[in-house]
Every structure is written in structure tokens, then in C-alpha cells.
Ligand SMILES: O=C(O)CCC(=O)C(=O)O
């Protein structure tokens with residue numbers, strides 16, 4: 665893992681966490697084996713489809729972006745990836761949120777993964793597969809710090825921990841560039 669030197673954050677990145685062929689195979693398995701959902705979000709009093717497909721697996725129920733997610737048992741492909749991510753990151757997880765970005769018009773808005781259920785300084789391990797998308801971080805308070813952009817490679821692992829969620833927001837912007845579909849998994853540990 666390489667350390668990304670960013671103030672008020674603790675970030676590690678491994679662009680080659682999975683070999684190309686492994687990453688290709690996991691993309692295909694996840695596309696097929698995960699029960700992808702089209703959720704909706706309430707915005708300005710209207711129900712709008714979320715600009716991506718999602719799935720939640722794990723031992724605990726979890727509320728994310730105002731959506732209640734019932735626990736759903738681990739399936740082999742997720743158990744395998746969880747084991748490898750735990751090994752590499754040195755943390756134990758009990759849940760994973762999956763996002764499927766079908767095309768460049770799919771995205772995720774600015775947020776921090778700072779729900780109380782994640783505890784004070786959560787470790788969040790983010791595995792990316794498929795088309796490369798830009799992931800950006802911006803500091804919540806310090807305007808002297810420029811946003812940080814990381815192109816998350818196919819088969820890469822990004823680990824966010826320590827004070828990162830306290831001080832920084834992150835998002836996946838839409839892009840007009842033609843991009844391949846992308847799957848992202850964020851492994852988390854939800855408290856009782
Ligand atoms: O797709 C990504 O790389 C980011 C996902 C994310 O921020 C999240 O699931 O909370």
C-alpha cells in the first residue's frame with residue numbers, strides 16, 4: 665500500500681491489489697451474483713432514481729443515505745474478497761456496500777462515511793473494479809487545501825481511516841468521457 669500524504673487524513677492506496685485477470689473475473693462474478701437494486705432518493709419532495717445500482721450485505725442492519733438496509737448473508741464471492749481485504753488492510757469488517765456505476769452519468773454525491781453506527785474513526789476499505797472513475801476529496805473547513813483527485817484503477821484498493829471522515833468529504837462525479845461500467849465495494853464495520 666502506498667501512503668497518500670494528505671493533511672487531516674489517513675489514506676493508503678494500492679493500485680495493483682488484484683491482478684488484472686483476477687479483477688476481470690471478480691467483476692463478472694459480482695455483476696452476475698449480486699442482487700443489484702435500483703433504490704430511489706427523495707429530493708425536493710420528489711422520488712428520483714439513485715444514479716447507480718446498490719447492494720448491501722452484512723451481519724447487521726444499516727441505514728445509509730436515509731435508506732434502511734436489512735442484513736443479508738454473505739455470499740462466497742463477497743466472503744473471498746472480504747478475507748483478502750481484511751488481510752491487506754489489517755482491519756475486520758462485517759458489512760459491505762456495493763455500488764454499480766453503469767455509465768458516466770452514474771455518480772455519488774459529496775458525503776462522508778460518518779454515520780454514528782460506524783464509530784468515531786472508521787476504517788473503510790474501497791475496492792474498485794471495471795472502468796476507471798475519478799474519486800475526489802475536499803476538506804470540510806480548510807479552503808487553503810486543494811481538492812484531491814484519485815483515479816481509482818481496476819483492481820485497486822483504497823483504505824480510508826483515522827480522522828479522514830471527520831475532515832474530508834468524497835464523491836464520484838459524473839463524466840462525459842466514455843467509460844466502462846464500474847463496481848465499487850466499501851467494506852465497513854458496523855457497531856452493534
Ligand atoms: O464508488 C466509490 O469509489 C465511492 C463509494 C463511496 O464513497 C461509498 O460507498 O460510500
Ligand SMILES: [Fe+2]
Pocket residue numbers: 775776777834
Ligand atoms: Fe463513501
